[in-house]
Amino acid sequence: MWLLYGANGTTGRLVLSIWQKAFPQLPPPLLAGRDPSQLALLSQTYGSPYEAFSLQELPTLSLPELPRLVVNLAGPYEHTALPWVTWCEKQGIAYLDACGEWRTFQRLYARGSSVPLITAAGFDTVAGEAALFLLRQRYPQARTLHLYIYAKGGFSAGTVQSALTMLPHGYYQWQAGHLTPIPFQEVRQTLQDQVVSFFSATLAELITFPAWNPDLVRLSTWVALPPRYLRWRSFLERVFAWQPFAEAILKLVRARRTPLAQQMNLSAESLVLAKAEEAPEALLLRTPQAYVFTAWTVLRSVEFFLAEGAAPGPASALSRWRDRLWQALPGTWVRWQPL
Numbered sequence: 001m002w003l004l005y006g007a008n009g010t011t012g013r014l015v016l017s018i019w020q021k022a023f024p025q026l027p028p029p030l031l032a033g034r035d036p037s038q039l040a041l042l043s044q045t046y047g048s049p050y051e052a053f054s055l056q057e058l059p060t061l062s063l064p065e066l067p068r069l070v071v072n073l074a075g076p077y078e079h080t081a082l083p084w085v086t087w088c089e090k091q092g093i094a095y096l097d098a099c100g101e102w103r104t105f106q107r108l109y110a111r112g113s114s115v116p117l118i119t120a121a122g123f124d125t126v127a128g129e130a131a132l133f134l135l136r137q138r139y140p141q142a143r144t145l146h147l148y149i150y151a152k153g154g155f156s157a158g159t160v161q162s163a164l165t166m167l168p169h170g171y172y173q174w175q176a177g178h179l180t181p182i183p184f185q186e187v188r189q190t191l192q193d194q195v196v197s198f199f200s201a202t203l204a205e206l207i208t209f210p211a212w213n214p215d216l217v218r219l220s221t222w223v224a225l226p227p228r229y230l231r232w233r234s235f236l237e238r239v240f241a242w243q244p245f246a247e248a249i250l251k252l253v254r255a256r257r258t259p260l261a262q263q264m265n266l267s268a269e270s271l272v273l274a275k276a277e278e279a280p281e282a283l284l285l286r287t288p289q290a291y292v293f294t295a296w297t298v299l300r301s302v303e304f305f306l307a308e309g310a311a312p313g314p315a316s317a318l319s320r321w322r323d324r325l326w327q328a329l330p331g332t333w334v335r336w337q338p339l
Contacts, residue, residue: 002302003067004029005084006074007050008038010156010264011098011122014295015073016046023299026306030067033074055083069305071298072097076162077104089115094310096301096317098122098294101162103169105207108314116310118301120208121317123270123290124149126297128205128221129318130326131274131285134334136213138283142276143217147205148189148198150224153268153289171200173220174210187222190337191271191284198222208316266292281336288331300328 006012007029019026028048031039036052043050053061070093072084077099085108088095096118099105108117120126128147136142172179184200203221210216270293272285287293301317304310310320318325326332 001027001065001067002029002069002071003032005032005070005072007031007042008033008035009073011291011294012073014291015298016042018295019299020046026303055080058083058087066091067093069094069096069302071302076165077101078165085117089113094305096121098298100124100204101166102202102204102207105204109207109211113313116312117314118305118310118320119314119316120204121298121301122294123151125204125208125316126318127272127285127287128203129209129316131272131283132209133322135274135276135279135283139276139279142278143215144277145219146275148222148273150191150196150271151290152270153266154264156291172202172206173218174206175218179206189273191273196224199225212319281338284335284337286333296329300325
């Protein structure tokens with residue numbers, strides 16, 4: 001059995017929908033979250049049991065049956081990851097998430113673990129690490145890398161909350177074994193004959209990819225951002241460090257969870273570009289819409305874990321299963337374009 005926490009969220013609902021349609025071999029998850037009424041409706045729809053509880057109840061939580069794996073899809077992970085990891089370690093249970101927050105990974109990778117921590121099973125990190133991995137497979141000498149992520153189709157409230165909580169902590173690249181600060185800046189890249197503006201972003205790959213590629217010299221990460229975010233970015237950076245203001249903004253975002261989910265275009269595609277200063281061409285990777293892709297990567301990771309387990313300690317989903325995970329995902333392609 002596996003437990004799905006955040007089952008009522010945007011990604012959780014997609015995971016359940018795709019599980020029902022495409023993963024008949026996986027047992028039903030135990031649905032978990034804070035809202036008993038919504039969990040009851042999901043339980044009726046998918047025929048899965050449910051338990052409603054808050055993270056504050058974890059230290060005294062008693063379940064009828066312990067799962068083999070906890071899948072945490074509730075962000076911001078800066079607040080939810082450590083409570084779940086602590087509980088999983090106490091129970092001897094594996095943990096999986098779709099986190100993309102670099103500060104959370106810093107903590108998890110620094111502390112280690114006695115149980116498997118299958119981190120970064122979401123779109124941005126799986127697709128990002130896959131692009132970097134495939135680039136280095138073709139050009140093993142590539143050690144100075146640049147990654148650009150263009151996720152189309154909208155954002156969930158959870159993603160917006162995670163992005164906002166990272167705002168006060170600055171922008172970094174990975175260089176010579178550690179994170180070094182960089183200014184916020186814009187660069188332009190060509191994707192499928194379209195020129196796209198990308199902006200500095202401290203992505204999870206700066207922690208996860210060097211962990212299994214220790215010979216890297218430098219890695220920078222960039223994202224395409226909505227124009228409305230750019231208009232407010234500098235203001236939010238200045239004031240988001242003030243906790244009462246930050247909590248008020250996050251509360252507004254949570255209140256818009258349903259409209260944000262309804263506005264998503266689940267048929268959109270997402271694009272990832274990986275370049276190396278030592279390679280004569282760049283890799284362009286296309287995936288299905290980011291949240292659809294995340295649902296598939298989470299379910300494939302659950303499938304692999306339940307079939308064969310995983311080594312203890314923190315490691316990204318892509319680093320654990322590499323070619324197998326990438327090849328098991330639908331609707332993806334890779335193209336090479338000269339620089």
